[in-house]
Amino acid sequence: MNAYPLLDKINNPEDIKKYSLSELEELARELRSFIIDTVAANGGHLAPSLGTVELTLALYSVFRFPQDKLVWDVGHQAYSHKILTGRRERFHTLRQLGGITGFPNRFESKYDAFGVGHASTSISAALGMAVSRDLCGRNNEVIAVIGDGALTGGESFEALNQAGDLGKKLIVILNDNEMSIDKNVGGMSEYLSRIRMAPQYNKAKKDVGNLLMSIPHIGDKAYRTAQIVKDSVRSALVPGSVFEEIGFHYIGPIDGHDISLLQEMFCRAKELEGPVLIHIHTKKGKGFLPAEKNPNKFHGIGVFDRHTGECPKKQGGAPSYTSVFSKALIELADKNTDITAITAAMPSGTGLKAFGEVYPARFFDVGIAEEHAVTLAAGMAADGRHPVVALYSTFAQRAYDQLMHDVCLQNLPVTLCLDRAGLVGADGPTHHGAFDLSYLRHMPNMTIFVPKDEAELRDMLATAVSMDSPTAVRYPRGAGFGVPMREEFSEVPVGKAEILKASDEDTVAFLAVGPMVHRAEQAAAILTDEGISASVVNMRFVKPLDTGVIEQMASRCLLVTVEENSLVGGFGSGVAEYLMDKGLSDKVKLLRLGIPDKFIEQGTPNELLELCGLTPEQMAAAVKERLK
Numbered sequence: 001m002n003a004y005p006l007l008d009k010i011n012n013p014e015d016i017k018k019y020s021l022s023e024l025e026e027l028a029r030e031l032r033s034f035i036i037d038t039v040a041a042n043g044g045h046l047a048p049s050l051g052t053v054e055l056t057l058a059l060y061s062v063f064r065f066p067q068d069k070l071v072w073d074v075g076h077q078a079y080s081h082k083i084l085t086g087r088r089e090r091f092h093t094l095r096q097l098g099g100i101t102g103f104p105n106r107f108e109s110k111y112d113a114f115g116v117g118h119a120s121t122s123i124s125a126a127l128g129m130a131v132s133r134d135l136c137g138r139n140n141e142v143i144a145v146i147g148d149g150a151l152t153g154g155e156s157f158e159a160l161n162q163a164g165d166l167g168k169k170l171i172v173i174l175n176d177n178e179m180s181i182d183k184n185v186g187g188m189s190e191y192l193s194r195i196r197m198a199p200q201y202n203k204a205k206k207d208v209g210n211l212l213m214s215i216p217h218i219g220d221k222a223y224r225t226a227q228i229v230k231d232s233v234r235s236a237l238v239p240g241s242v243f244e245e246i247g248f249h250y251i252g253p254i255d256g257h258d259i260s261l262l263q264e265m266f267c268r269a270k271e272l273e274g275p276v277l278i279h280i281h282t283k284k285g286k287g288f289l290p291a292e293k294n295p296n297k298f299h300g301i302g303v304f305d306r307h308t309g310e311c312p313k314k315q316g317g318a319p320s321y322t323s324v325f326s327k328a329l330i331e332l333a334d335k336n337t338d339i340t341a342i343t344a345a346m347p348s349g350t351g352l353k354a355f356g357e358v359y360p361a362r363f364f365d366v367g368i369a370e371e372h373a374v375t376l377a378a379g380m381a382a383d384g385r386h387p388v389v390a391l392y393s394t395f396a397q398r399a400y401d402q403l404m405h406d407v408c409l410q411n412l413p414v415t416l417c418l419d420r421a422g423l424v425g426a427d428g429p430t431h432h433g434a435f436d437l438s439y440l441r442h443m444p445n446m447t448i449f450v451p452k453d454e455a456e457l458r459d460m461l462a463t464a465v466s467m468d469s470p471t472a473v474r475y476p477r478g479a480g481f482g483v484p485m486r487e488e489f490s491e492v493p494v495g496k497a498e499i500l501k502a503s504d505e506d507t508v509a510f511l512a513v514g515p516m517v518h519r520a521e522q523a524a525a526i527l528t529d530e531g532i533s534a535s536v537v538n539m540r541f542v543k544p545l546d547t548g549v550i551e552q553m554a555s556r557c558l559l560v561t562v563e564e565n566s567l568v569g570g571f572g573s574g575v576a577e578y579l580m581d582k583g584l585s586d587k588v589k590l591l592r593l594g595i596p597d598k599f600i601e602q603g604t605p606n607e608l609l610e611l612c613g614l615t616p617e618q619m620a621a622a623v624k625e626r627l628k
């Protein structure tokens with residue numbers, strides 16, 4: 001018996017318009033089940049996508065896509081959108097190498113109006129499409145769907161600000177489920193709660209409106225007069241609707257799981273002139289009890305039992321870099337009361353949640369606001385603190401100028417801890433931490449630590465927070481190598497490498513940073529077995545470089561730099577620049593191994609390392625090729 005009879009009949013999103021309300025409600029059940037089945041088997045962003053099933057069906061039953069433009073914010077909640085737009089058959093390849101991507105992607109479908117993955121971009125992009133539409137004289141709708149978490153991102157307010165001023169037709173749907181990845185934070189989140197809690201205002205608004213319109217002849221005039229009254233009532237009952245104050249029509253809050261109500265509000269929004277914000281209230285994880293109960297766990301999840309929601313028990317294994325960072329920072333903060341910790345809406349992901357439980361007064365979750373996080377830290381540092389800002393490498397790209405202008409130029413003691421540095425895997429090109437060595441290396445006063453394993457992460461973190469200047473420590477997603485870790489911290493001499501294996505007779509020297517050190521050791525072993533002797537150096541720092549060791553190793557025939565960062569402007573570039581500047585580049589060959597100058601797709605980390613030529617076997621082969 002076909003589990004998805006209605007879903008299987010949809011060959012074109014326009015088919016959805018033919019369904020009655022009761023069929024749409026049945027279709028919602030089928031969609032939900034299909035998403036749970038798929039994510040249980042593959043992993044993915046379950047809770048966000050379960051929360052937008054009815055929203056998506058209502059959107060597709062009222063608007064004409066792709067003529068109308070639909071921009072999802074972050075896009076992790078768009079699985080229904082993908083399934084309904086021709087990707088149902090391939091949806092089981094979600095987030096796999098060569099498969100359906102985890103976020104809307106313009107190269108994947110004409111229904112994906114804009115590529116997303118980083119938060120708070122949807123209103124800006126949608127407004128851009130509305131401006132373009134009007135310049136071309138078209139009349140399509142442009143819709144942005146943004147979550148309450150993404151609304152804490154500064155770019156959202158920049159876009160709302162301009163949209164309210166331009167007055168162009170634009171529909172912004174605020175999907176308010178009171179959650180970011182963790183519980184949502186900030187004044188805007190509190191404001192939304194107050195609006196949601198003001199049913200008496202909404203009921204009064206509706207009752208008064210209906211009463212006035214029912215009065216013959218004067219009803220319409222009285223209704224318009226009442227609109228003026230409404231605004232004063234609203235400001236009395238519900239603190240001024242900030243959205244209306246900046247030029248939006250505001251509709252809501254409405255039940256984001258009531259398809260009929262959503263359809264009615266979308267039709268009303270289509271009739272309104274100018275920008276409209278529709279505030280819907282949804283439940284993250286809706287329809288799957290384990291996810292409803294724990295939307296944080298099911299925000300982004302690995303494989304799980306389809307019925308119980310249980311994930312496979314991890315058998316022992318090495319600790320994650322994140323957990324090692326989290327524990328080490330608490331130990332350091334025990335001794336150093338100047339240490340504060342800042343996250344941008346990722347307390348669980350960065351491990352700072354534990355810090356916040358121990359030191360709540362020294363922990364700050366700023367929402368999805370990486371730019372603000374860094375300059376907040378700079379302010380703290382300027383006043384004598386030593387803030388530690390923990391961001392994912394890819395999201396730290398948002399704070400480039402804050403790092404340059406507010407931290408490095410002022411030479412302030414801020415420590416940037418970049419988690420998810422390198423190839424992250426299933427999240428793909430929007431999330432790989434492929435560029436931090438490049439974007440940090442040219443910042444004056446910055447010291448860049450790259451631990452080779454979890455033990456070195458502890459010591460590097462301790463050294464970084466002891467310094468009175470900008471520092472960055474970058475480490476990958478996932479587990480370490482299970483190396484022994486001492487309780488006490490050891491200082492890492494800044495700018496000094498660690499020679500792991502060397503003989504002056506060696507033909508080759510690997511200069512590696514981060515976990516690539518262990519892979520370089522494996523490549524060296526392969527080469528040694530084939531009669532090519534290789535030195536291996538853990539360079540430890542991308543800035544400052546240990547130039548003494550570079551010159552010492554330049555006596556080999558071939559220097560090989562290895563990094564899990566873009567080759568453009570990364571660690572290898574720094575070594576090349578040094579060799580060139582010192583006139584050594586004609587004395588020694590240089591082979592740079594790293595992430596090529598392109599966006600790397602999704603897949604397992606090992607698949608992606610292979611794609612980049614970074615497995616030990618490939619590294620050994622590349623060395624042999626260059627030695628020819």
Ligand SMILES: Cc1ncc(C[n+]2csc(CCOP(=O)(O)OP(=O)(O)O)c2C)c(N)n1
Nearest residue numbers: 048117118119147148149150179180181345
């Ligand atoms: C710039 C940036 N910072 C952090 C993230 C990580 N992130 C992904 S989804 C999310 C929470 C989004 O909350 P919301 O917009 O409310 O969507 P919901 O998951 O609640 O549906 C965060 C912080 C991101 N994608 N982009």
Ligand SMILES: CC(=O)[C@@H](O)[C@H](O)COP(=O)(O)O
Nearest residue numbers: 074076117300349420427477
């Ligand atoms: C959608 C988003 O940006 C986050 O949910 C991200 O996918 C989390 O990544 P990790 O799974 O590495 O914490």
Ligand SMILES: [Mg+2]
Nearest residue numbers: 147148149179
């Ligand atoms: Mg949310």
